[in-house]
Amino acid sequence: MPVITAPHAFNEGQLYVDLRPIFGRSLFLKCEGFNFAGSIKLKAAVEMVEAAEQDGLLSKDSVLIESSSGNLGVALSMIAASKGYRFLCVTDSRCNLSTRLLMEALGSEVHVIADLDANGGFLGARIDYVRALCASDQRYVWLSQYTNPGNWGAHYRRTAPEIARQFPRLDVLFVGAGTTGTLMGCARYFREWHRPVRIVAVDTVGSVAFGGAPGRRMIPGLGMSMRPPLLDESFVDEVIRVEEADTIRACHRLARRGFLFGGSTGTVVSGAMSWLAEHDERDLTAVAIAPDLGERYLDTIYQSTWLEDLYGDQVLDPKAKTAPEGLTTATRDAEPVPRTPDGRRKP
Numbered sequence: 001m002p003v004i005t006a007p008h009a010f011n012e013g014q015l016y017v018d019l020r021p022i023f024g025r026s027l028f029l030k031c032e033g034f035n036f037a038g039s040i041k042l043k044a045a046v047e048m049v050e051a052a053e054q055d056g057l058l059s060k061d062s063v064l065i066e067s068s069s070g071n072l073g074v075a076l077s078m079i080a081a082s083k084g085y086r087f088l089c090v091t092d093s094r095c096n097l098s099t100r101l102l103m104e105a106l107g108s109e110v111h112v113i114a115d116l117d118a119n120g121g122f123l124g125a126r127i128d129y130v131r132a133l134c135a136s137d138q139r140y141v142w143l144s145q146y147t148n149p150g151n152w153g154a155h156y157r158r159t160a161p162e163i164a165r166q167f168p169r170l171d172v173l174f175v176g177a178g179t180t181g182t183l184m185g186c187a188r189y190f191r192e193w194h195r196p197v198r199i200v201a202v203d204t205v206g207s208v209a210f211g212g213a214p215g216r217r218m219i220p221g222l223g224m225s226m227r228p229p230l231l232d233e234s235f236v237d238e239v240i241r242v243e244e245a246d247t248i249r250a251c252h253r254l255a256r257r258g259f260l261f262g263g264s265t266g267t268v269v270s271g272a273m274s275w276l277a278e279h280d281e282r283d284l285t286a287v288a289i290a291p292d293l294g295e296r297y298l299d300t301i302y303q304s305t306w307l308e309d310l311y312g313d314q315v316l317d318p319k320a321k322t323a324p325e326g327l328t329t330a331t332r333d334a335e336p337v338p339r340t341p342d343g344r345r346k347p
């Protein structure tokens, strides 16, 4: 019986859903939403705050500040409340209402940026805003998830070993990419592992994280409007991009079977199923990471008027299916990278 005194002391790391009954193809979905912050971002938040404490950056007057599309903001709100720090989250108008209310309920201040930056996203504008506040008052401590090594370190030390323990014969791992903290932590860990694991990054169409043209993105979590500073593509074997309409179809297909997941899970599942459909030559052991659950998306992905306004009234029509298995129109960037038996890239 786990008994805790701090909210971040509990984090379920061993729950997987096998998607075979729903999608007809085995994919083990690692559920990262079962903690008091409700998402995978709890791990990065704990790691970054504890590193700042160890480095002597935080005092009782400190105000933590961070740019977040939501989930990191909730995790930091929770940790700040538990440890007695103040926290200011700089987010944007794509942040779900319930996520913003959650942060405020936990005692945080939330500033919402509404102006798009030059890449058609909000990230540049959010970061400029954080920088200006930090310059104005030295009590602000910016953890900077986009550059902080604790962001990927959390997944190197926790997420990837959790997967490795349960799947000693893992063949392929699908990881959604935002800041790329999860992706880089897992990719670095499995590069050093005893057998090769194919690392497939899943991004959203319209994100410029791995290059490509910027475009409209309405679902928070995955995708970036700049190249992620943490990203080192030499650790990534393939990149697939998923249309938001396919994300939505995957989310609703899961929900119809009782699994209410967040948007980025729909993206990763859609991309992974499409990839697996193309690579079904042998029984692959495949794992994908589900970063959060669906309650925060009730007024967006799971609300019919929001869907119809943005994606048209056919978005959930089964006839809108476009790709193998009718799951995704994901585009693939790269051929699998040839590996030596110890997992390194072949020269």
Ligand SMILES: Cc1ncc(COP(=O)(O)O)c(C=O)c1O
Pocket (backbone or CB within 6 Å): 039, 041, 069, 070, 071, 072, 176, 177, 178, 179, 180, 181, 182, 183, 220, 221, 222, 262, 264, 265, 291, 292
């Ligand atoms: C729901 C959700 N999915 C995916 C991600 C991306 O994770 P990462 O920043 O580690 O790339 C995030 C990050 O905020 C998220 O909130």
